[in-house]
Amino acid sequence: MKPSKGPIAWMVNNGVTANLLMLVFIIGGLLMSMQIRKEVYPSYPQNSIRISVSYSGSTPSEMEQGVTLPIENAIADIEGIKEIHSRVNASNSRITAELMNGVNVESVLREIESAVNGASLPSGAESPKIYRYEKRNESFEIVLYGDVDPIVLRETSAEIKSILLDSPALTQVELIGFSKYEVQIEVDSDTLQYYNLGLDDVANSISRNAINQSGGKLDTDAGEVLLQLDESRNWAEDFNNISVLQLTTGSSLMLEDIATIKDGFADQRNRFFYDGQPSASLRIYRLGEQTPASISEAVYNLMPQIEEALRPGISLNILNDDAVVYQQRMSLLLKNAFFGLLVVLLLLALFLDVRLAFWVTVGIPTAFLGSLLFLPVFDVSINMISMFAFIIALGIVVDDAIIAGENIHEKITEGSSLFDATIEGAKSIAVPLTFSILTNIVAFIPIWFLPGTLGLTFKVIPVVIICVFVISWFEALYILPAHLARIKKSKESHRFKAFVRLQSLFDRGLQRLIHHYYLSFLKRLLDHRYLVTAIAVVTLAVSLSYVWGGHLGFRTMPRVESEFSTATATLQIGVSDDEIYSVKQQLEDATREVIKDNGGDKLAKGLSTQIRNRDGELSIISRIFLLPSEQRLISTREVSQLWRKR
Template sequence: MSTRHESGPIAWMTRHGVAPNILMLVLVVGGLLMTTQIRQEVFPDFSDDAVTVTVPLPGASPEEVEESVILAIEEELRSVEGVEEIRSTARESVGQVVVDILAGADRNRVFQDVQQAVSRVTTFPDDAEAAIVALNSRKRPVLDVLLYGDMDEWGLRQAAEELRDALLLDPNITEVELRGAREMEIHVEIPEARLREHGLTIGQVATVLRQSALDRGGGGVKTSAGEILLRVQERREAAFEFAGIPIITGRDGAVVRLADIATISEGFEDSNTAATFNGKRAIALDVFRVGEQTPISVSDAFHARAPAAMAALPPGLELAVQEDRSLIYKQRLNLLLKNGAIGLALVLLILALFLEFKLAMWVATGIATAFAGTLLLLPATGTTINMVSMFAFILALGIVVDDAIVTGENIYEYRQRGMGYVEAAARGARDIAVPVSFSILTNIVAFWPLMTIPGGFGKIWAVIPVVVVLAFVISWVEALFILPSHLAHVKDSHGRLHRMQQGFSAGFNRFVRGVYGPFLRAAIRWRYLTIACMIAILAAVVSLPASGRMGFILMPQVESEFSQATATLPVGAPMAAAEAVRDRLVTAAERVVAETGGDALARGV
């Protein structure tokens, strides 16, 4: 056999062990260090390309909202450029229009154009409230928590605010919002007789209150000591603060104040919304992740802070965690680590049986190097560690191993022919370089179309090709430039493990020569029969989905952690009727829970 020296970059890297080791060290150490810097989240963070227009119209039916609000807004939005679709919803007392922004359009410009279009509508009913135009943004929830107990609505609301403030004292918790709680209001009730007595209207009183409950800047006065800023602080937030507002000031100095003609109280907005948990009044608190916070850090901070915060609240209140998304993140991370460990163990076992243990060890090391290198480059693409990117790592695990295995097996083949370790590594890697490169390219081409999926769904799945392509490229570098150098400088082993492996390998070679070889020659000899059998198998495989026995759906249906029942009442139904239906549903749900497992089945209703 010829012993001529190979040339080229692969041969150079094979002979010079320092450069491959430095490259491997950069990939591994850099990847490990970058794991502490990459942002961690449950789902990929992306912008929602939509603008929402909301117009409250108190007391109006859905038909009235559609005719007087929705149609007017849609007519003005026809001239806005960069709009892909307009979706409208008319509900009792409110109308909502969602403008989907065209892919590639400037989100901020479309938002401004929508604002201007809505401001041009002059046909809204007089009792319609100001339109709210908002550019949709996505928050990153971590925990859904319920605070519940036998307490009136006012006391529960105050307790929920105290709990929220206590949680926000933790530096790892930045945003907590109340959900399912009615907004607090100042109620001013004026009998019609009192209005007539003083010659007033509701509008006049409302104007005085509006002008008397604001903080106003009065400009500045320059003096020799410096500039003095003037400001009138008249903002009022409690009922008693409104009592002294003068409504009428007579010429003789007599003053009629609001408390003289009205009953002032603190209460809640008129809303047909009520939440209960296990038969008790409840308010939900949503805990979000902000900035560089991770789901696990936010969850740990909440569970550490919550007991002390609950101890400071009135007795009788309880806290229930409805959903902790950090658990999903932990499960996917554990699955990735578990699959990685199993994959490396299987690679070691299989290659140690068929080739050599040292070769198997370096191939397995190459897989870890490829993943570490991917983590090193991942932040440059703006990709985070999330459930989708971890799924991409699991997906890539079974593919990147092929490059190292094929390269290692080809090098082992040259060594079996009697070639020296260095030359065998250089020639084996060079011979397999083109097939490995084309294999990498075909895999990249297979995953790249995921980058072109439009909309929010496409923004989620675009993470997969980014992670997979990086893993493929690093795997290609490791298989052709790092692995051959390691295999070229291993030492011969003659221990018991080596003899066992050689015995297994010899037995497998006898199987190949005695069983597989004759079968392959027969298949080639009877090639037309072989082709016919393959066509028959292909037809059977294709006929299964074509016959309708195999269903096709966009997303698989998975079991949920919640069971939900919804009852729809006629428009205008009173709150008492809704509560009666709710009580019937709750009773039925409690009966089902009691009959099928009790506390082992459900945490609450």
């Protein structure tokens, strides 16, 4: 027989090369899995520019007419802007310009700055702030709560924030829960009148004694010395000994003698509560190559120091840990992949040679691990979306390996030698398998060109799928035949007589199904081909009409069970503090009833409430933090419905 030629034949005759390539894919993929960036959702630069303008004393209507519309009109014709949306309240207007994918963001930013600066805005409006919107990736959240003075809570939170930032593994930590800190000085008018003082006199005394400014420089023989006058005062007690007036007795009248000095916050209506007690949150953000696991590990390593820093009456809880979410999803994927491969191996072993089934099954993880070598080239990380892409690819990759393996097995059963059968089997399936792979690749390429944020989020899907498909194609046509060509016929298999009998039983059953039932049914269909065609057309028409009629729902993302439920109450402008806290109490009481009646600690781990004052617009936001869905008896949707009924 004339020796076969071509790349498939060469690979079959050089099995060491096939083994080395498989090892490169497997070992290289395992090593890359330790190095590749890991995150819950893919991170990408935001293609949006934000414009913020403040105008105190105006109304929402004045803001819209005088600020928002002029800016929108000014930037509407700039090339590269996909859409513009705005948010307006009594004293602020925020305009966001969403850009098209692929545009030069810096160039568009300069054009927007020029257009906005040329817009006619009210004289009382502040200068517009124009910047590229950057989304931060929150990875971990710690809540501190307790029935203590807000200043004590703030000091404790600030101390813990410093502990976190001292770790080289943590870069960005944000303290949430307090409005702007200020030292509040209250002076009674009668006291001022008694000492013949005015508020300006007190203010000037404070200004003279609480300064931090440069004192110039001093040239010396040793070099230049910079001088700094530092009389800054940060806490209320630092202001006590400021001299306000020199008395006739020769003594000084101190600020603490005439005023009540205390630490406080600029806006008392911005408050956070957890389980009904004042609270603050420390949010840790992921930057660069940081991963949810590395951040979580760093925080837990610091936990002894954090707990030591807690003041009496202050407790701690962890509300968000992306490492847990990531690990849950990854464990689910790996578990499903393992059981899927096990089922494939068992089913193939029942109908084909066990060793052939083994090599076909091994080719599947080889394709997945091999694809990991190429993902960093396209800046793709391991995240929820890329995991979803792996799941999509799994079914198709299994089909490719089975088709190639089964075709080679068919050639072997026809009596050809192992080498000739594997080469001929791989060659005969090469063209249809190649076109099958190309067809699937083409089907996923349009996802790459989706516009806006949707495109930036989902473009990892075609990258992952193409990498897996290409490696799978190479493995099925070149590596798999090289392994199957070296499966030697051995009497050793007769030791497993029970399994051989089981194989024979399944094979006879399959042949009977094919020849007695399937072929006869197929013959009847062919004899009534016009009726079959008509039924197919009607089925297609009914299916399309069902979709076009709006009966089939559509979601960009599948519904995932959330681990929290949120209720928001919006209040009228001008409501009193008593009314605010009355609504807050109603929300919290209803929440506690729902939790108590549906499992208590087995349902939820906490309740947070925020009183938010955004430029005079008051709202109360309550959130139930639920346990993972597999640990509770009712869904998040049911919790929300029960909460709403209360």
